[in-house]
Amino acid sequence: MDKLRIRGGAPLNGSIRISGAKNAALPLMAACLLTEGTLTLDNLPHLADITTMANLLAQHGVDMVYEGGATSCAQRAVNLTATTITSTEAPYDLVRKMRASVLVLGPLVARFGQAKVSLPGGCAIGTRPVDLHIKGLQAMGAKIELEAGYIHASAPEGLRGAEFVFPQVSVGATENLLMAACLAKGETVLINAAREPEITDLAHCLVAMGAEISGIGTDRLHIVGKPSLHGARHRIVSDRIETGTYVMAAAITGGELELVGGELEHIQAVATALTGAEVVFTPTDTGFKVRRANGEVLGVDVMTEPFPGFPTDLQAQMMALMCTAKGASMITETIFENRFMHVPELARMGANITVHGSSALVRGVPRLTGAPVMATDLRASVSLVLAGLAAQGETTVNRIYHLDRGYERIEDKLNACGAQMERLKGD
Ligand SMILES: CC(=O)N[C@H]1[C@@H](OP(=O)(O)OP(=O)(O)OC[C@H]2O[C@@H](n3ccc(=O)[nH]c3=O)[C@H](O)[C@@H]2O)O[C@H](CO)[C@@H](O)[C@@H]1O
Numbered sequence: 310m311d312k313l314r315i316r317g318g319a320p321l322n323g324s325i326r327i328s329g330a331k332n333a334a335l336p337l338m339a340a341c342l343l344t345e346g347t348l349t350l351d352n353l354p355h356l357a358d359i360t361t362m363a364n365l366l367a368q369h370g371v372d373m374v375y376e377g378g379a380t381s382c383a384q385r386a387v388n389l390t391a392t393t394i395t396s397t398e399a400p401y402d403l404v405r406k407m408r409a410s411v412l413v414l415g416p417l418v419a420r421f422g423q424a425k426v427s428l429p430g431g432c433a434i435g436t437r438p439v440d441l442h443i444k445g446l447q448a449m450g451a452k453i454e455l456e457a458g459y460i461h462a463s464a465p466e467g468l469r470g471a472e473f474v475f476p477q478v479s480v481g482a483t484e485n486l487l488m489a490a491c492l493a494k495g496e497t498v499l500i501n502a503a504r505e506p507e508i509t510d511l512a513h514c515l516v517a518m519g520a521e522i523s524g525i526g527t528d529r530l531h532i533v534g535k536p537s538l539h540g541a542r543h544r545i546v547s548d549r550i551e552t553g554t555y556v557m558a559a560a561i562t563g564g565e566l567e568l569v570g571g572e573l574e575h576i577q578a579v580a581t582a583l584t585g586a587e588v589v590f591t592p593t594d595t596g597f598k599v600r601r602a603n604g605e606v607l608g609v610d611v612m613t614e615p616f617p618g619f620p621t622d623l624q625a626q627m628m629a630l631m632c633t634a635k636g637a638s639m640i641t642e643t644i645f646e647n648r649f650m651h652v653p654e655l656a657r658m659g660a661n662i663t664v665h666g667s668s669a670l671v672r673g674v675p676r677l678t679g680a681p682v683m684a685t686d687l688r689a690s691v692s693l694v695l696a697g698l699a700a701q702g703e704t705t706v707n708r709i710y711h712l713d714r715g716y717e718r719i720e721d722k723l724n725a726c727g728a729q730m731e732r733l734k735g736d
């Protein structure tokens with residue numbers, strides 16, 4: 310397994326282009342199943358999760374053509390055509406690699422009247438059930454049985470519109486039901502829907518494909534189902550989690566980064582918290598710049614919440630930053646029950662963190678020191694990279710395949726700004 314060796318201590322300075330968002334690209338790719346036309350997605354990031362979704366769609370029979378023949382360059386475009394499909398089954402081997410595979414469920418049952426999708430199961434950050442995806446589709450008339458680890462969904466006469474109130478905000482369930490509702494007979498109202506920018510991006514793409522959706526960007530989505538959708542071309546929104554991660558990279562190393570294509574309004578809660586920590590954001594023509602205001606970062610408290618709150622996907626990175634802040638910080642995780650696995654690894658680097666249930670009290674220390682550490686999930690991994698960039702000496706991050714799920718060319722991007730990171734090839 311590959312490792313990352315980081316020699317820390319250098320402030321990062323320069324400019325980083327933000328990639329297309331993984332968490333927008335995955336549902337957008339699944340949306341191709343809703344039409345026999347071609348869906349073209351621009352700004353597709355080059356990530357392991359995108360390859361997993363491409364493999365899943367390919368085994369459903371989706372035809373995929375990368376424009377210019379490129380499969381590996383950044384900002385590439387892909388044409389996805391699901392005129393006919395060969396299978397409505399999403400097998401365990403592909404779904405277990407990535408939970409977002411469950412996003413094919415809604416489109417498949419809506420267009421083809423049936424789907425058999427492996428239950429994604431739990432993962433490192435929590436149990437992550439899919440009961441809301443299932444209840445929502447049942448409300449739209451799908452018959453669902455769970456058998457031998459698979460969700461068997463059928464709606465031979467098609468789905469029908471329904472009113473569905475989410476008892477808890479769920480990004481994935483909102484996406485699945487939103488896509489399904491576009492082809493249901495009649496009107497669907499999704500209440501207490503998630504409002505993450507990735508959902509707004511998906512909704513805009515669906516509208517470009519002929520869907521009728523109102524309330525986009527709010528927690529109440531109203532969809533008038535159509536008999537069919539058509540092909541469209543859509544540019545994937547920039548990755549706010551990658552943006553927020555590199556914001557922390559500038560702040561933790563004491564440098565200044567320009568994040569080209571970064572959308573400040575998509576990380577407003579992060580910017581507000583960091584402004585309180587004395588980090589300064591300056592809009593530019595192509596994105597924004599970020600740096601410390603007065604030489605040091607102050608400890609601030611944050612609590613993760615659904616958008617527009619502080620994102621859980623930036624909690625680990627924020628914790629890394631708070632490790633060397635002046636004063637203390639209370640970080641509370643409300644979305645996932647087991648998302649503090651970076652804590653013992655950060656402690657190996659000299660961090661002073663005490664966990665009480667869903668809150669972690671971080672007492673800032675003057676300096677972290679390099680150490681061998683283990684990456685446990687995507688955002689935990691990158692928090693260790695951030696800590697390594699700021700630490701004195703050498704850090705080796707093991708099991709970095711998690712990083713490749715969500716960060717495009719991370720060493721290239723950070724090394725171009727003065728980082729010293731090297732990938733060591735494993736077996
Ligand atoms: C590919 C993708 O976009 N992943 C993101 C998506 O994950 P994902 O869509 O899986 O996360 P959800 O918003 O669904 O999960 C939020 C909470 O709801 C719970 N829940 C969810 C569905 C359900 O049927 N039942 C249920 O109880 C989950 O266990 C969790 O505690 O949103 C998360 C929350 O912002 C992010 O951390 C992930 O990066």
Ligand SMILES: C=C(OP(=O)(O)O)C(=O)O
Pocket residue numbers: 332407408409622687688715
């Ligand atoms: C948790 C994440 O992804 P996933 O939902 O695919 O596990 C993430 O992007 O941080």
